[in-house]
Amino acid sequence: METRFTRGKSAILERSLAKLFSEMVQYCQSQVYSASGVLCVGLLDVLDVLVLREEWKRETKVLNILLFIKVSVWRALFGKDKLDGFPAKATVHRHKGTTLMIKFDEAVIARDKALEGR
Amino acid sequence: SSRQRVNSELFTLTYGALVTQLCKDYENDEEVNKQLDKMGYNIGVRLIEDFLARSSIGRCQDFRETADVIAKVAFKMYLGITPSVTNWSPAGDELSLILESNPLVDFVELPDNHSSLVYSNLLCGVLRGALEMVQMAVDVKFAQDTLRGDNVTEIRMKFIKRMEENLPAGDE
Numbered sequence: 008m009e010t011r012f013t014r015g016k017s018a019i020l021e022r023s024l025a026k027l028f029s030e031m032v033q034y035c036q037s038q039v040y041s042a043s044g045v046l047c048v049g050l051l052d053v054l055d056v057l058v059l060r061e062e063w064k065r066e067t068k069v070l071n072i073l074l075f076i077k078v079s080v081w082r083a084l085f086g087k088d089k090l091d092g093f094p095a096k097a098t099v100h101r102h103k104g105t106t107l108m109i110k111f112d113e114a115v116i117a118r119d120k121a122l123e124g125r
Numbered sequence: 126s127s128r129q130r131v132n133s134e135l136f137t138l139t140y141g142a143l144v145t146q147l148c149k150d151y152e153n154d155e156e157v158n159k160q161l162d163k164m165g166y167n168i169g170v171r172l173i174e175d176f177l178a179r180s181s182i183g184r185c186q187d188f189r190e191t192a193d194v195i196a197k198v199a200f201k202m203y204l205g206i207t208p209s210v211t212n213w214s215p216a217g218d219e220l221s222l223i224l225e226s227n228p229l230v231d232f233v234e235l236p237d238n239h240s241s242l243v244y245s246n247l248l249c250g251v252l253r254g255a256l257e258m259v260q261m262a263v264d265v266k267f268a269q270d271t272l273r274g275d276n277v278t279e280i281r282m283k284f285i286k287r288m289e290e291n292l293p294a295g296d297e
Contacts, residue, residue, distance in 0.1 A: 016205040017129040020136045020228065023203045027136070027247075030168050031143050 137231045144244060154241035161243070165250020166257075173255040176202065184259075188284045189213075191261070192220050195252065204228050208280070221268065224278040235272050243267050245278075252282065260288045 143164075147157045176182075180198050185191040196210045205228065212221035229245045243249075249265040256263050262285040269275035 017132050019203065019205045020129075020132040024132065024136045024139060026168055026172065027139055027143070030164050031139070033167070034143075034164060 133228060133231065136228055137233070140229045140247070141233060143247075144242075148239065148242070154239055154243075158241070158243045158246045161246035162250035162253070165247035165252075166254035167250075168247070169251040169254025169256075170258050172203070172251060173258040176255065188217060188220075188261075191256070192222075192282070196222055199255075212281075214283075218284040220282055222280040222282065224280065227271075227278055230272055230278075233272060240273070243270065244272050245270070248280065252280075257288065260290055262286050262288050 144157070144161070147160050148154075151157050151160060176199055180194075180202065182194055182198060185194060192210050196208045200222075201207050206224060206226055208222040208224045210220055211223055213219070227245060229248070233244065235242060235244065243266075245267065249267065252265045253263055264283045264285055266281055267279065268281040269277055269279035271278050
């Protein structure tokens with residue numbers, strides 16, 4: 008039975024998880040050299056916003072989480088629901104342990120930059 | 126509720142993944158502890174604004190009030206737990222936070238070869254960073270840890286000094 012208290016605690020951990028995850032993403036970014044196309048910075052704010060909107064679904068598998076993030080980042084950046092031919096892939100990339108990366112196609116980065124320039 | 130359980134597990138797993146990654150990236154436990162503290166610090170310096178905005182707490186009068194706010198408001202707000210504040214030093218500059226439970230360590234066991242690892246050291250950094258943003262220099266460390274076989278988890282926090290506010294040049 009979900010009481011007001013348990014709903015509260017669930018939201019508490021969601022928020023804290025987002026903050027922890029943000030810091031982890033920054034750490035990963037500082038550790039992994041990438042030439043281009045790794046869009047991590049947007050995740051920080053997006054995750055915070057998503058948690059506040061209570062869109063954090065019950066994804067317990069890592070790749071499902073990444074997929075969800077990919078979809079949400081796309082929506083947050085471009086406001087589109089059409090996801091066909093979404094030019095990015097979420098992979099679990101193993102380098103000195105496990106590093107999670109979302110690699111966006113060059114076109115996405117260029118378009119994002121163009122949007123920012125408006 | 127199952128949603129709470131999922132979020133608890135996600136939280137614990139995510140933190141566990143972080144510690145595991147750091148253990149792979151760094152040579153020894155001391156380095157991992159330092160890195161956890163540093164990451165906690167980074168979180169703490171940002172967290173304080175979120176905390177002040179959401180709690181509407183005004184400036185604390187003294188260190189005792191600060192400790193109470195940390196235990197009863199901050200810990201509750203971010204981890205859903207309320208540690209007790211005890212073991213004050215006679216000078217009133219050092220105290221213990223006793224944690225009955227710790228969401229970071231549910232179902233966690235330390236392997237034998239990590240006896241110096243302070244698993245939850247991130248929390249020390251968070252406290253240090255957040256308090257620094259309100260001009261308090263503190264030293265925070267784990268005095269007892271249930272992960273290492275102690276009966277309770279105890280964080281020892283010591284007030285070092287009040288820091289000068291750094292105003293940007295040109296401010297009135």
